[in-house]
Amino acid sequence: MLKVGDQLPQFEGTNQDGATIDSKNLIGKKLVVFFYPKANTPGCTAEACNLRDNYAELKKQGFQLLGVSADAVKSQKNFSEKYELPFDIIADETRDIIEKFGVWQLKKFMGREFMGIVRTTFVFDENGICTEVIEKVKTKDHASQILEE
Template sequence: MLKVGDKLPQFEGTNQDGETVTSEKLIGKKLVVFFYPKAMTPGCTAEACNLNENYEYLKKQGFQVLGISADSVAKQKKFQEKYNFEYDLIADENREIIEKFGVWQLKKFMGREFMGIVRTTFIFDENGICTEVIEKVKTKEHAAQILKG
């Protein structure tokens, strides 16, 4: 998994509108990249909505926000439209970006083991250097976790 001090990995992804988003275009502003397991599920919805409710404040603090999951572009579009998210959601169906950040890991749930996205948020400075990794994401208080730093 990426750690503090690491550089933003180079990547290219497709957002909810079918547009290409590249890591190069994200340098120059502080960046929040949050990985979530699955669009439209309770925890992911709570996390994404909390960030959206605080989006204007995050922007005023100089942050841009980017959500990434292995969902399809169509699923990301539905998720974005249903909750009017003001930031991009990247569809990473082939898990290229997810793997570069190291969040595709063995998970355990109700006695079952399986591979999946570990809910994690990475914060980068204007130069694309990771300044914080939030592994214990509080879905309903996530913006506060980001802003405390």
């Protein structure tokens, strides 16, 4: 998993509208990249909606937001439209970005082990250097975790 001090990995991904997001174009702004397991599930919806509800303040503080999951573009579009998300979410079906950030890991749930996305948020400065890794994401109060840093 990426850690504080690491450089933003180079990647290209497709957002909810089918547009290409290139990490090279994200340098120069403070960036929040949040990984979530699956669109339209309770925890992921709570997290995305909390970020949506606090988007004006995050933007005012200079943050650009980018969500990533392994869902298909169609699922991301549905999720984005249903909850009126004002930021890009990437459909990383090949898990290229997910694996570059190191969030595809062994998980345990109800006595079962499986590989999946570990909900994690990375904050980068204007130079693309990781300044914060939030591993214990509070889905209903995630914006405050980012703004406190």
